[in-house]
Amino acid sequence: xxxxxxxxxxxxxxxxxxxxxxxxxxxxxxxxxxxxxxxxxxxxxxxxxxxxxxxxxxxxxxxxxxxxxxxxxxxxxxxxxxxxxxxxxxxxxxxxxxxxxxxxxxxxxxxxxxxxxxxxxxxxxxxxxxxxxxxxxxxxxxxx
Numbered sequence: 001x002x003x004x005x006x007x008x009x010x011x012x013x014x015x016x017x018x019x020x021x022x023x024x025x026x027x028x029x030x031x032x033x034x035x036x037x038x039x040x041x042x043x044x045x046x047x048x049x050x051x052x053x054x055x056x057x058x059x060x061x062x063x064x065x066x067x068x069x070x071x072x073x074x075x076x077x078x079x080x081x082x083x084x085x086x087x088x089x090x091x092x093x094x095x096x097x098x099x100x101x102x103x104x105x106x107x108x109x110x111x112x113x114x115x116x117x118x119x120x121x122x123x124x125x126x127x128x129x130x131x132x133x134x135x136x137x138x139x140x141x142x143x144x
Contacts, residue, residue, distance in 0.1 A: 082110035
């Protein structure tokens with residue numbers, strides 16, 4: 001998980017109908033040509049060439065969007081993802097490394113609790129944070 005403080009992402013209007021139609025048409029074409037094989041991924045995700053994937057991506061109306069601070073687009077998306085994970089009782093660990101107060105707030109809000117949030121101000125603290133997380137996960141695994 002990154003804090004999203006400086007992230008830039010591209011998004012569409014969340015309408016993937018054109019992509020889905022193009023994908024279904026490509027599958028039908030491959031079936032007609034005898035080049036389609038059924039397999040473990042019935043959605044065809046591993047059955048397309050790079051050019052075909054690019055063709056599908058070009059069906060999306062991509063829009064540039066940037067994010068600034070705790071309430072920017074990427075930060076809001078990160079918080080939503082974390083909330084959804086916590087709603088499903090998934091323990092979320094987060095580590096803040098840097099000087100941005102807004103980024104720290106995003107990472108704090110993502111963590112399940114204060115005990116799963118780590119702030120590292122230097123390399124040594126960063127290593128310690130990940131060691132603590134690894135030990136915590138190991139203990140959870142061993143107790144099951």
